[in-house]
């Protein structure tokens with residue numbers, strides 16, 4: 001059994017005591033009583049949630065916990081049965097998704113929506129905030145949109161260079177690898193100069209070679225003053241880059257805290273592994289991680305899969321935590 005320490009009850013991001021639904025010192029998003037039902041199934045039932053500004057928050061939980069549905073609700077891609085939520089102090093109820101994005105809250109999708117038959121640059125331009133040429137009057141008055149189009153292209157080029165996609169500028173998005181599409185999604189989200197970036201499973205399907213670069217890019221968003229909220233199953237990503245972790249299970253928030261303590265939280269262990277485990281998520285072997293992914297019907301991340309296979313042919317480490325720490329050391 002791994003050693004557990006009592007988690008601290010206070011945290012610099014939190015106003016009051018740390019716990020599910022706790023108040024933040026400077027929240028950028030506040031949700032209250034948000035419920036979404038599909039027929040008889042309650043997919044989301046969030047009593048209270050606050051997302052801290054200027055931090056990287058991970059939203060984790062087992063498959064079907066309601067994470068993506070909650071994302072969809074916050075960003076106007078779905079409507080709740082009831083509840084209220086605000087961004088930068090303004091209610092977002094009944095605000096359609098494109099207007100949510102204009103206010104500075106953008107999201108990427110689990111299955112990337114890069115339009116394959118458009119070039120990388122064209123995909124980027126779709127993410128631009130104000131497209132003046134879209135109005136009939138403006139479309140007829142060339143100077144009105146020409147200058148803006150040039151500014152958008154300039155911004156797109158600078159983002160493509162930052163995400164090392166500049167060499168792919170004229171390529172069709174369909175020709176990019178899964179990881180490059182993730183980078184394109186992130187770059188495109190930045191076209192609208194958002195204040196909050198929401199990433200849905202940024203690591204899913206990403207080749208290990210691109211993993212570090214993606215992590216660095218997400219950290220870079222925070223360094224540039226943006227708030228990041230991401231849904232992710234990859235615990236390495238959660239541990240390495242998040243400042244705060246919110247755990248959902250069966251539609252509810254069951255735990256919150258900094259990553260170093262949340263992985264040892266019994267509610268988190270139970271949510272992921274079932275009620276009869278005492279292993280903490282921070283010290284899982286790759287075999288265990290692979291098993292969780294397999295049980296959940298997920299694709300097993302390549303690096304975990306390879307290590308797990310290796311482990312089945314060699315002796316298991318005496319200390320189950322040793323392997324996880326070794327793996328961490330490689331990153």
Ligand SMILES: Nc1ncnc2c1ncn2[C@@H]1O[C@H](COP(=O)(O)OP(=O)(O)OP(=O)(O)O)[C@@H](O)[C@H]1O
Nearest residue numbers: 038041042043061062063064065066067068069070
């Ligand atoms: N459009 C829909 N119609 C019916 N049920 C839905 C719909 N969308 C989601 N659900 C159900 O709501 C529950 C929550 O799903 P959701 O996709 O939000 O979970 P999740 O935590 O994001 O899971 P995953 O990690 O697998 O992406 C699941 O039981 C799912 O089957």
